[in-house]
Amino acid sequence: MPLLAEYADATAGPQAALYPFWTLQNNELWEVEGSDALALTSGGRRPSLATLNEANPLAGLPEADYDLLAKDPELAARIASSLLVRFFPDDVAAVTHAAGLSRLLAGGIDLALRPLAGEEYPDRTAIAQVYGGNGVGGITPIEDGILSVFSDDKGPYNDSRIPGTDWIAYTGDGLNGDQKLVGGNKSMSVYQAEQRALRYWHKPHGGVFTFESWVVVVQCRRRWGIGENGARRQEFVWVLAPVHSPLRETWPHEVQEALTAGDLTIHEDLDLEAEPEADVAGSRDARTPMEQYRRLTEAARRTEAKRTTRSKLTTVERFLRSAAARNAVILRSRGLCENPYCLGHPMERTDKGAPLLEVDHVNDISRGGADSPETMIALCPNCHALKTRGSGRKDLRRQLLKRARTLHQAFSEGIEL
Numbered sequence: 024m025p026l027l028a029e030y031a032d033a034t035a036g037p038q039a040a041l042y043p044f045w046t047l048q049n050n051e052l053w054e055v056e057g058s059d060a061l062a063l064t065s066g067g068r069r070p071s072l073a074t075l076n077e078a079n080p081l082a083g084l085p086e087a088d089y090d091l092l093a094k095d096p097e098l099a100a101r102i103a104s105s106l107l108v109r110f111f112p113d114d115v116a117a118v119t120h121a122a123g124l125s126r127l128l129a130g131g132i133d134l135a136l137r138p139l140a141g142e143e144y145p146d147r148t149a150i151a152q153v154y155g156g157n158g159v160g161g162i163t164p165i166e167d168g169i170l171s172v173f174s175d176d177k178g179p180y181n182d183s184r185i186p187g188t189d190w191i192a193y194t195g196d197g198l199n200g201d202q203k204l205v206g207g208n209k210s211m212s213v214y215q216a217e218q219r220a221l222r223y224w225h226k227p228h229g230g231v232f233t234f235e236s237w238v239v240v241v242q243c244r245r246r247w248g249i250g251e252n253g254a255r256r257q258e259f260v261w262v263l264a265p266v267h268s269p270l271r272e273t274w275p276h277e278v279q280e281a282l283t284a285g286d287l288t289i290h291e292d293l294d295l296e297a298e299p300e301a302d303v304a305g306s307r308d309a310r311t312p313m314e315q316y317r318r319l320t321e322a323a324r325r326t327e328a329k330r331t332t333r334s335k336l337t338t339v340e341r342f343l344r345s346a347a348a349r350n351a352v353i354l355r356s357r358g359l360c361e362n363p364y365c366l367g368h369p370m371e372r373t374d375k376g377a378p379l380l381e382v383d384h385v386n387d388i389s390r391g392g393a394d395s396p397e398t399m400i401a402l403c404p405n406c407h408a409l410k411t412r413g414s415g416r417k418d419l420r421r422q423l424l425k426r427a428r429t430l431h432q433a434f435s436e437g438i439e440l
């Protein structure tokens with residue numbers, strides 16, 4: 024009772040303590056001795072506090088459960104620590120001590136933090152076999168009830184690290200049609216509002232699923248995207264910040280700061296009218312590539328004009344709003360590496376037939392390079408590496424900047440080079 028008084032929701036009055044005592048036995052997780060004989064209130068749902076005080080019944084786990092836990096302290100510790108991490112993430116140490124669990128959990132709170140960062144599984148089925156869960160949903164809890172999000176580089180979603188940060192842009196739940204704030208997206212908004220950590224799993228191209236990190240949701244955005252059926256639709260982007268554990272005291276300062284901002288509004292990026300990849304290839308859009316280029320360049324300018332403060336959230340905002348500038352450059356490239364001295368594989372395509380190009384800010388974005396197509400260039404992976412790490416990068420950078428300006432000028436004026 025003192026534990027309930029201290030850690031249960033005090034605003035719920037005496038029922039707050041009565042509720043778990045009685046409800047758990049309704050759920051057969053807990054047995055109250057002689058419960059059949061106790062008189063229930065007129066509503067018939069529970070005995071009155073006076074009745075319980077008078078009978079003063081013993082209560083505890085069902086015998087089979089008790090035996091199981093008594094025989095297997097590691098299992099008991101794992102369950103206890105999971106419950107602590109799930110329901111008392113801000114008070115784990117205090118509740119552990121107050122509930123007399125310190126010895127059982129000595130050094131064992133880590134059990135609740137499993138999977139450990141870096142744990143690998145060949146596929147979702149293997150994860151479900153070890154940790155439960157449905158093995159399919161992109162946003163779904165595993166057996167301890169804590170939400171997991173799964174990101175597969177092969178698709179169907181387009182998730183990414185936000186350059187210049189370790190934060191992640193995670194596409195919401197829903198394969199086709201406009202995404203709604205239901206199902207997995209609803210769960211994400213609840214975790215965001217409650218500032219609870221969830222698990223982030225990632226599968227790189229040709230790799231296996233890895234538990235990469237705990238993350239917290241720092242922002243929600245909405246943008247145009249492409250459904251699995253190839254149709255344009257609105258989708259959510261959840262901005263996730265990695266944290267070391269679900270225990271808040273371990274979260275980096277910048278994450279706490281972003282959360283303190285407490286911004287639960289949905290940031291709309293729908294004004295950007297990002298061009299679908301298929302349209303970039305020119306199949307569906309009736310406008311000429313030059314007209315599209317001018318329109319995207321304009322959208323990129325509007326974004327640039329909105330730049331204000333310098334924080335991680337600004338970097339996030341810039342990256343997510345720079346789709347227009349990137350798409351403009353891809354359009355201008357006509358699917359070919361824009362380095363005039365390219366010796367790579369300029370015609371290579373992905374499985375989906377998209378050009379294998381990386382859009383680069385010739386002047387590094389972290390040093391203030393603008394999201395403007397005239398200072399950006401589409402490069403094949405080889406040229407991108409030469410420009411970033413090659414010994415001749417200084418000269419190459421100068422040549423690429425000149426090339427980007429020439430191409431931009433020509434394309435804006437409708438001149439074929």
Ligand SMILES: [Zn+2]
Pocket residue numbers: 360361362365366367368369402403404405406407
């Ligand atoms: Zn190239």
